[in-house]
Structure formats: structure tokens, C-alpha cells
Amino acid sequence: MTISGTETGATSRLAVHDRVYASLRDALITGRIAPGLGVSLRSLAADLGVSPMPVRDAVRRLAAERALAINPANKRLSVPSLTADRLEQLALARSLIEPELAQRAAEQTDAVLISRLRRLDATVDLALAEGDVGRYMAANHAFHFTLYRHGRAEVLLTLADSLWLQIGPFMRVVFGRIGTLGLAADHHMAALEGLQQRDPMAVRRAIAADIAMGMDALRADGVSQPTDAAED
């Protein structure tokens, strides 16, 4: 399995461990690493062409964000496995945090934000039409966080960040299984409408609905089973 996605460049200025973190994070958010799968510092380092040291830093960071799990017994690393309980908690937490961020963003919206979001939503639709799961996951993430970042709420944004990192594997599994049935974009449109109308509460409701719907899709698929991955 290769971790490194599309090398976007311009990251050369960052520290090595930051680039490693970004790579792993992207791989997790877009679901490129299967849940339950074990990883190791040295293998990741070899994959990314760096020494184990910066990988260790990045992994520690991801473990702190619960995007990677550390087996307390043998200290080995793995992608957290999917359980119904975890999903319910993530859904609840998202529904508490993200609508607030959306509302705050809407309260200080501007034209450039709206146009950027329109462009991202178009990418989402395109990815859905093409059935490109990876691109859909990336574009959907970009849409939400371009909006959220505009809320200028660093603390809440960090929480949302961590939650998406944890829920990425879930989404990938379900979309990989049932295909990208054309459901997602609708609430994005409603959110954009709310932004245009300067109606923060409408944006809040739209995002809340978007989250609820995505979570229902995950629930309906029944990801409760351990999902050992690796099989096949």
C-alpha cells in the first residue's frame, strides 16, 4: 500500500515531520488506509522515503488526535477499527460542533467565500457523477472546512478536525461498499443559499442536516461489525 497521495508541492518549506503528518492525515481522511490495518514506523518511513524519526513525530500527533490507535499491550500501531458505538459518538459530537462553526462562518460571510464554496461544491458534484470516491472525499472535506475556517474559531475548528480524522475511514468504507449514490450535494446547496441570503441559522440547519444525512448513510450500512479489513 502506498501512502503518499498527489504531491502538491509547495510543502517543501515545511518540516519533514509536518509533511509526513499531512500525508498520513490525507490518507486517513480520504480513507486510503483501511481500518484495523496495522502500520509500523519503519514501513511508513520506507514508504515515504524518510527516516523513522519524523514518522514517529507524525504518528504521535495522529495518535493524540485518535486518528491512529496504539495497542496498549504491545504498543503497536493500527488504524482504529470501526464500531457502531464509536460512530454514534462521532456523529453526536459532529452535530454539536460543526453547525456552530457553520453559523459563525455565515455570520461573517463574504463574496469570495461563497464563490470558493461554489467551486468546491461543483467539484463534489463532479466527483459524485464520476463515481470517484477519493476525489469526492477530498472535495467534501475541503467544502466543509473552507466554510468552518471562516468562522474564526480556532478551538472549535480543532475539535472538528479531529472528528473528521476519525470518521474518514467510516465514510470510505461505506462509499466504497454502496457506491457514491447521489445524495450528498443537496444540503451543500442549501448552505450556499443560506450564505447568499445572509441567514446564519439556515446555514446552521443545512450543515446539521448534511451531517445527519451522512451519518444515517453510515448507520444504514451497518458498520458495526469489527471490519477486520485486511481480509480479501
Add this chain to the structure above:
Amino acid sequence: MTISGTETGATSRLAVHDRVYASLRDALITGRIAPGLGVSLRSLAADLGVSPMPVRDAVRRLAAERALAINPANKRLSVPSLTADRLEQLALARSLIEPELAQRAAEQTDAVLISRLRRLDATVDLALAEGDVGRYMAANHAFHFTLYRHGRAEVLLTLADSLWLQIGPFMRVVFGRIGTLGLAADHHMAALEGLQQRDPMAVRRAIAADIAMGMDALRADGVSQPTDAAED
């Protein structure tokens, strides 16, 4: 400044970086490290009598939880400084997450939990009576998280953990400044009452009130100024 608090022992089985993490975490939660203060890997390592390596691991973890800040320019470490905006966000996030945890805990309460909480609440009261800020902070933390842990909601618990880590310095500053005026314990009693009566919603309300009150105290003290610490 010494970081290491009361060495509780029994931690000798853990990895070194875990003990370092626990030490720093405890120092932050009880507010033993002043906000805005700069720290360095080597100085911390010297303080704790270990090599810089495990300190580096622990610091990375704390930085990921936003309990420590890394200056993006010179990469230097510091305790996050206190701003009114950060406080508001932390207050909001706490009020969203923690009542939920309290309710879940209450829904599966048992006698041993109640008695443990009673004992901890007594310690809180004692610390308040004695004006022992450090002990109060530790006991208050123990009370809340003994309750929260009982909710068996790992994801939400992690979020609450991170929030307390961030809000510790605020609490220490205000209690150090205005003294531990005897306000805090009341809602603990209401929560215990709710647990006894098997009334989860009452427990939820009590915890929500407890958070709101603590946050009001912080707000009233006006921690908005940069608070360079270090002075005096």
C-alpha cells in the same frame, strides 16, 4: 520552576514518555505552569531527569491536544496564552460535550460510583476550606472525570480531556487571583442528588450549571488581557 508534582508511584511500569506526559499534563491541568511561559525540550528533560527524546514525544502529544503551543515561525514551545475568545470557545465546547457525558454516566450509575464521587466532593470542599488551590484543581478534575469515565463514551471523553487541558491555566489564574471563594461545590451536590434519584437529566443540568458557573467566574475576572504571566 519544577514540573514534577507528587510522584504517585505505580507509574514505573509505563514508558518514560508516558510518565513525562502525565507530569506535564498534571502540571497544566492544575495550572502549575504559567500561561505564555516558554519551555524547551532540553530544560524540561533536565527538570524531569530524562533525555530530551521522551520529552519530545510527550510535548508533541500535548501540542496536538492544544495544551502546548508551537510558534510556527521559530518552532519554539510555550504554554498557550489566555484570550477571551479562546475562553468563550472552550466554555461553549465544554457545555456541549460534558453534560452529555454526565447524563450517560447517570444512566448507568451504581452505588460504588456515588460513594467515590462523594469522597471526591468532600476533598473538593476540604481544599476550598483550606484555600489549597492546587488540591482543589486536582480534586475538581477527579470529580468530573470519575463521573465522565462512567459514561463509557471514549470519543466524547477524549474531547472533554483535551478541553480541560486547555482550560486549566485559565482556572488557575483566576483562582490564584480571587482566591477560592466558596462557590464551586454546590452543583456537585446537585449532581450527586440526581445520581441518587436515578434522574439523568437532573445530573446533566447540574453539570451544565457547574460549567456555566465556573466559566462565568473566569469571564468575570476578565482574563482577556494577554496575560504575559512572568510578571510578579
Add this chain to the structure above:
DNA sequence: GCAGGCCAATTGTGATCACAGTTTCGCAGG
């Protein structure tokens, strides 16, 4: 007396190595 520049100390980062624990795989014995 004060400003500016130079040098030493300190910083985080990354590589490399040693080590102990665990896992894994193959081979020998039944």
C-alpha cells in the same frame, strides 16, 4: 551613553544506533 554587529549559547529537527519485547516463520520431533 547609545546603537549596531558579532559570537556564543540554546533551540528544534533529523539520523543513527542499541536494546528489549514481541511476533513470525521454519524446522525438527512426535
Add this chain to the structure above:
DNA sequence: CCTGCGAAACTGTGATCACAATTGGCCTGC
């Protein structure tokens, strides 16, 4: 053919070193 055992490979952990960047202080020159 199956079961056990032992060695080899692999795991995370921690220490030590080198390095570039930044900081801080001292001294010189005005």
C-alpha cells in the same frame, strides 16, 4: 500431518550526535 520449540526478523523506545536556525548578550565603534 500436526504440534512445539527456537531462531531470526520486526516492533517501539530511548540515547546520543550533528546541524541549521534563532536567540541573547557582550563588546566595539560612533
